[in-house]
Amino acid sequence: xxxxxxxxxxxxxxxxxxxxxxxxxxxxxxxxxxxxxxxxxxxxxxxxxxxxxxxxxxxxxxxxxxxxxxxxxxxxxxxxxxxxxxxxxxxxxxxxxxxxxxxxxxxxxxxxxxxxxxxxxxxxxxxxxxxxxxxxxxxxxxxxxxxxxxxxxxxxxxxxxxxxxxxxxxxxxxxxxxxxxxxxxxxxxxxxxxxxxxxxxxxxxxxxxxxxxxxxxxxxxxxxxxxxxxxxxxxxxxxxxxxxxxxxxxxxxxxxxxxxxxxxxxxxxxxxxxxxxx
Amino acid sequence: xxxxxxxxxxxxxxxxxxxxxxxxxxxxxxxxxxxxxxxxxxxxxxxxxxxxxxxxxxxxxxxxxxxxxxxxxxxxxxxxxxxxxxxxxxxxxxxxxxxxxxxxxxxxxxxxxxxxxxxxxxxxxxxxxxxxxxxxxxxxxxxxxxxxxxxxxxxxxxxxxxxxxxxxxxxxxxxxxxxxxxxxxxxxxxxxxxxxxxxxxxxxxxxxxxxxxxxxxxxxxxxxxxxxxxxxxxxxxxxxxxxxxxxxxxxxxxxxxxxxxxxxxxxxxxxxxxxxxxxxxxxxxxxxxxxxxxxxxxxxxxxxxxxxx
Ligand SMILES: Cc1ncc(C[n+]2csc(CCOP(=O)(O)OP(=O)(O)O)c2C)c(N)n1
Ligand SMILES: [Mg+2]
Numbered sequence: 355x356x357x358x359x360x361x362x363x364x365x366x367x368x369x370x371x372x373x374x375x376x377x378x379x380x381x382x383x384x385x386x387x388x389x390x391x392x393x394x395x396x397x398x399x400x401x402x403x404x405x406x407x408x409x410x411x412x413x414x415x416x417x418x419x420x421x422x423x424x425x426x427x428x429x430x431x432x433x434x435x436x437x438x439x440x441x442x443x444x445x446x447x448x449x450x451x452x453x454x455x456x457x458x459x460x461x462x463x464x465x466x467x468x469x470x471x472x473x474x475x476x477x478x479x480x481x482x483x484x485x486x487x488x489x490x491x492x493x494x495x496x497x498x499x500x501x502x503x504x505x506x507x508x509x510x511x512x513x514x515x516x517x518x519x520x521x522x523x524x525x526x527x528x529x530x531x532x533x534x535x536x537x538x539x540x541x542x543x544x545x546x547x548x549x550x551x552x553x554x555x556x557x558x559x560x561x562x563x564x565x566x567x568x569x570x571x572x573x574x575x576x577x578x579x580x581x582x583x584x585x586x587x588x589x590x591x592x593x594x595x596x597x598x599x600x601x602x603x604x605x606x607x608x609x610x611x612x613x614x615x616x617x618x619x620x621x622x623x624x625x626x627x628x629x630x631x632x
Numbered sequence: 633x634x635x636x637x638x639x640x641x642x643x644x645x646x647x648x649x650x651x652x653x654x655x656x657x658x659x660x661x662x663x664x665x666x667x668x669x670x671x672x673x674x675x676x677x678x679x680x681x682x683x684x685x686x687x688x689x690x691x692x693x694x695x696x697x698x699x700x701x702x703x704x705x706x707x708x709x710x711x712x713x714x715x716x717x718x719x720x721x722x723x724x725x726x727x728x729x730x731x732x733x734x735x736x737x738x739x740x741x742x743x744x745x746x747x748x749x750x751x752x753x754x755x756x757x758x759x760x761x762x763x764x765x766x767x768x769x770x771x772x773x774x775x776x777x778x779x780x781x782x783x784x785x786x787x788x789x790x791x792x793x794x795x796x797x798x799x800x801x802x803x804x805x806x807x808x809x810x811x812x813x814x815x816x817x818x819x820x821x822x823x824x825x826x827x828x829x830x831x832x833x834x835x836x837x838x839x840x841x842x843x844x845x846x847x848x849x850x851x852x853x854x855x856x857x858x859x860x861x862x863x864x865x866x867x868x869x870x871x872x873x874x875x876x877x878x879x880x881x882x883x884x885x886x887x888x889x890x891x892x893x894x895x896x897x898x899x900x901x902x903x904x905x906x907x908x909x910x911x912x913x914x915x916x917x918x919x920x921x922x923x924x925x926x927x928x929x930x931x932x933x934x935x936x937x938x939x940x941x
Binding site: 451454475 | 747
């Protein structure tokens with residue numbers, strides 16, 4: 355597939371992911387749409403292009419790992435797994451319901467494709483470091499991708515994890531930061547300014563890139579650059595994003611961090627996502 | 633059901649306290665909206681700090697504020713307030729005997745749809761193990777309002793556990809609560825039910841059902857699990873000898889354990905613990921999670937009847 359076709363295909367996938375996540379959250383009546391939508395373009399690029407995975411064999415030892423450190427946006431992960439057929443698509447209607455494999459926050463014991471259980475912010479990146487370290491020690495060539503929130507980067511443990519990744523030269527670790535400048539209570543600028551995150555990761559010793567996290571061409575390019583990099587450094591992509599991206603009334607509105615759309619809002623949201631031209 | 637969430641009581645009480653006393657501080661960790669401290673932060677910005685998603689730092693900052701005469705209430709969810717910052721609580725609050733309060737919403741199973749990661753099932757047990765910690769869980773909105781104020785007046789570390797969803801009113805505005813003193817809801821002689829928190833309404837129903845069957849029930853609201861009201865528990869052991877504890881918390885290290893420790897040391901009396909059966913929750917309706925653990929009116933009644941045989 356040529357570059358342009360690939361970007362078009364991935365944008366189409368991102369649309370599907372957004373729709374699926376919205377259906378899930380609306381059906382469940384609770385969940386986190388804002389940070390799911392801001393991460394959709396990255397997730398499309400990972401699950402439909404970059405990750406070396408076998409949905410039919412979710413515990414394949416050589417698979418690339420994916421860690422959703424900001425576990426609350428699991429609807430976008432579950433959407434990716436559903437569309438890659440890790441489980442039947444209809445499962446999406448069971449989000450947050452009793453007995454579902456789609457728990458309110460990812461549970462690796464029950465959901466195929468979930469490489470680690472998360473939900474308490476700041477902890478996932480350390481587990482990604484452990485996975486990347488094991489890959490190095492075992493001489494395996496898989497990579498580990500970890501999605502973290504910008505608010506999440508306020509947790510000290512994130513920076514403890516980065517130190518370890520740098521010390522152990524984990525060039526097989528790719529940290530993606532969903533830099534939407536919003537968290538639970540307000541904007542990051544108001545709650546606790548995160549500063550220039552790309553610069554911070556670089557100062558800690560990572561190979562860090564800053565891109566527009568909704569521009570599929572830039573996403574594809576940076577992932578390629580990273581794949582080809584020979585520097586023995588952990589990789590970081592700080593994606594400038596818009597929380598709620600794709601649904602006008604959710605975009606940059608703090609309330610949509612953790613609220614489900616009602617029927618009317620859901621219909622409008624689906625229509626808007628449908629109408630975006632890719 | 634007429635009721636109100638205890639987290640709402642916290643939000644209201646802390647604002648009232650903050651207006652009266654400029655030393656009352658709220659230290660938030662980016663979940664002020666869910667823990668009801670937004671009105672406080674708006675009206676009293678000079679007494680408010682939001683450290684972001686950084687609970688360990690929140691606790692340390694609070695300890696520092698306390699050394700300067702402030703009375704900080706660190707506000708977050710039970711899981712994070714009891715465990716993410718538990719060593720900070722130990723080293724920087726309890727060991728130096730500082731006047732810091734840890735006020736947490738989402739205790740027990742109430743964030744039911746969020747799943748196990750957000751359900752604090754072991755929080756009170758963790759904090760009960762730290763020397764010098766006082767551990768509280770109010771049973772309703774009115775009790776919560778009074779106990780927040782009692783915690784502010786008390787000099788020392790206090791953990792307050794609130795919940796997300798509305799709970800039925802048990803008390804009225806005039807009920808008075810004292811830290812470390814059980815509230816006697818019913819006097820009786822056949823069996824003692826000792827409960828706390830949201831589950832009080834379940835215990836109350838069970839007591840009424842037992843009464844309807846002709847039994848006499850003593851019902852205690854043990855809102856303070858540490859320090860435990862030893863006098864009240866001793867009286868249950870000496871005067872009744874049959875005790876059922878009920879809690880939305882792991883049966884290990886919570887209210888049930890605290891009561892058992894006393895009964896065992898006395899060498900008389902029997903206890904049946906009803907609570908979370910040492911297992912994690914899941915995304916499911918709250919009622920389902922209670923039922924799965926036998927935290928039901930029916931199980932309390934049957935347990936009592938078994939003791940009578
Ligand atoms: C340790 C911890 N503290 C608090 C929370 C509650 N919480 C859930 S999401 C969230 C905000 C996350 O903001 P960010 O990382 O920026 O994610 P995004 O904006 O992508 O949703 C908070 C505070 C949590 N899950 N874990
Ligand atoms: Mg964010």
